[in-house]
Amino acid sequence: MDKMENYIIDLTDSRIVGTSYEFVIGDSFFEQFGGIISRGDIHTVVTCEYSGSLFRFSIHSEGKVITPCDRCLADVELMIDTTDMLVAKLGTSYSDDGDCVTVDSNDGELDLSSFIYEFITLSLPVKRVHKDNECNLEMISVLKKYQIDIESEDL
Ligand SMILES: [Zn+2]
Numbered sequence: 001m002d003k004m005e006n007y008i009i010d011l012t013d014s015r016i017v018g019t020s021y022e023f024v025i026g027d028s029f030f031e032q033f034g035g036i037i038s039r040g041d042i043h044t045v046v047t048c049e050y051s052g053s054l055f056r057f058s059i060h061s062e063g064k065v066i067t068p069c070d071r072c073l074a075d076v077e078l079m080i081d082t083t084d085m086l087v088a089k090l091g092t093s094y095s096d097d098g099d100c101v102t103v104d105s106n107d108g109e110l111d112l113s114s115f116i117y118e119f120i121t122l123s124l125p126v127k128r129v130h131k132d133n134e135c136n137l138e139m140i141s142v143l144k145k146y147q148i149d150i151e152s153e154d155l
Contacts, residue, residue, distance in 0.1 A: 007116065009048070011055060011090055012108035021046040023116070030065070033117050036124075040065035042080060044116055054100070057086040057112070061120050067128050072135040073143070082123035086115050 007023065009016055025042040042063035049056045060083045069076040088110055091102035103110050129135070 007113035008109050008111050009046075010108045011088060011103050011110055012105065016048050016055075017050040019048060021048075025061075025063070025116070029113070029117070033114075035117070035121060036067050036128075037065045037121065038067060038075070040080075040120075042120065046112060046116075053089055055088045057088065057115075059084050059086060059112070059116060059119055061116060061123075065120065065124070067124070069130050069135060070127055071129045072137075072139040074130070074136040074139055076128060076130050078124060078128060080120055080123055082119055084119040084122075086112075 009021070023042075023044040023046070025040060025044055027039040027041075029042075030037045030040045040063065042061050042065065044059065044061040046060075047058045049058075062081045064077050064079050066075045066077055068074070086101065087099065088101040088103055090105035090108065092104065093102070094104050095102045101110065101115075
């Protein structure tokens with residue numbers, strides 16, 4: 001298995017088919033995207049199959065991420081275990097219609113990082129909260145006070 005420093009795969013290189021790529025994803029990866037995940041420790045394995053001029057990437061990510069709790073805003077740790085498919089093909093210019101990514105055959109480069117990030121984000125639960133009684137109570141009381149202030153301003 002190859003350990004990758006970056007997330008770019010060259011679709012014009014026939015050696016990618018049948019190869020497994022392994023990524024160790026840490027805090028800097030999530031910081032770069034600046035989304036709801038603030039930190040993380042994820043192990044991702046990508047395999048590639050090719051048939052009928054389509055590349056099918058199976059992307060499996062497992063580990064943990066840190067996001068703000070919906071209730072108290074303090075860090076909450078969530079476990080991730082998701083397997084997703086990404087379909088790509090070579091064409092005249094880069095495009096992504098949601099079902100298939102077309103990569104310009106002149107350079108053949110597909111950057112997997114944003115897809116890996118998206119799949120991890122989509123696998124998060126809708127409600128990201130601490131278990132009962134594990135929320136930061138001090139924070140909640142501050143938030144509640146703030147909420148009441150806003151409500152009284154509306155009157
Ligand atoms: Zn909480």
